[in-house]
Amino acid sequence: MKLSDFKIGLEFICGPFWWRCTDVGTRTVTAIRLVEDDPVWYEGPPYMVEEVVLNEAELDDAHLIEEDHIRASIAEARSSGHPNFPHEALMRMMEARLEGEPYPRKGLFRFDRVRADGEILHPYAGRRADDSWIICFYLPFMKEWGEMQEVEFIALPIAANIDVKQRAAQSPQPRRI
Template identity: 50%
Template sequence: MELSDFHIGLEFVASAGFRWRCTDVGTRTVLAIQIDRRDPNWYQGPPYIAKEVVFDEHEIAHCHLTNADAVSAALKDHQTMTHPGYPSAVVTRMLEARHAQPYPHSGVLRFDRCRPDGEILHPFAGRQEEGEWVVELYLPFQEDYEVMPERNFIALPRVTPADLRARAAKKNG
């Protein structure tokens, strides 16, 4: 979906098929409450008892009007996907590392980044080393791990679909 598709009261699907109701539309974001209770009193407002959540441009792009639209988009993504994915052992390691030490800059972990050589870096945890925050990374195309100072990681550009296609072509070529 796009920002222009939203209006107050619109119900939509996001985040693993959960239903949401738009409560406000800004210039770059949407506020919404999750529709997950039977009692309609949770949804009276504003202000609302239910927590309003901010959807930014990245999250808005992954919203859909219906479950059928969400499934169609997921199938299309799967058919055209260039990302190699994450083996179960890698997911386990990433989750264990994420919960081993609280990391106060969770926004750093939201987006993959691209190194100048085209390598894709997936951040999954942060920790302090010698008084400095470092980001633990998984390199999905190399199936390997690295650690990078947080300041260096956030200076890299976010991964785009073109970056993924280029990296996949490099691996397959």
Template identity: 55%
Template sequence: MKHADFFIGLEFLGLAGFRWRCTDVGARTIVAVRLDHNDPNWYRGPPYVAKEVVFDEHEIERCHLTEEDAILAAIEEVDTSGHPGYPGDVVNHMMKARFEEASARYPHEGVLRFDRCAHDGEIFHPYAGRKDGAQWIVQLYLPFRQSFLEMPEREFIMLPIATAADVRARADQSAE
């Protein structure tokens, strides 16, 4: 969806197929409540008893009006993106690193939201972080190389966020 599609009261599907209701439209974001209670009193407001959640421009793009729209978008993504995906053992490794050590959990969740693109076109997928002295190290998976890498947080966040075009270009580079 696009930001202009939203209005207060609009119901839509967000990530993982959850239903939401838009409660506010900002300049570049929308705010919504998740529709997960049977009692309509949860959704009287503002203020709302249900927690309001901000959707930024990246999350808005992944919203859909219907389940059919969501399925068709997922099929198109798989058919056109060129992303190689994540093997099961890699997902297992990433989840263990991210959640196993609860006391030392990486505090900057926003850093882990977006893949980044290196200057040579390589795609870096952040999945966890670890403390090294006074600095944080971001743990990365390189899906096209099927390898792991670490990088100081400061260096990682200076890289541009990877776009769909970056992923497609990297896929085309792999095919050569």
């Protein structure tokens, strides 16, 4: 959906949740997640449930009906070029997040990065090294692991869909959906 599609009170699906729009900004939408059974929780403002700010990138995945959301997810999976994550990689990433020291800036894990050579880096954990942080990442196309100083990692550009597609074009490996 586009930002212009939103108005206060509009209910929509974004990610795995249903939301109700509570405010529309110039580049964001504020919404409450619809998870409570009793509608009294949604009376406001002020609201008794947390209002969340959704940005333009997140709203690209918003839909008015669940069927459209599912169709869009299938189409994205078929066309993205992303090689997906093997079970072993997912287990290693989850264990690192659970067993390691909590990384204080979790928003960093929301976005893959792209190196100058076009390789995609998927951050999954951080570990303290003296007075700085090391970011642990997985390279999904190469199926390899790496680490980098946080300051170097955040200097890399955020990977866009076109970066993933360009990297996929370099790999002859078949995709699994």
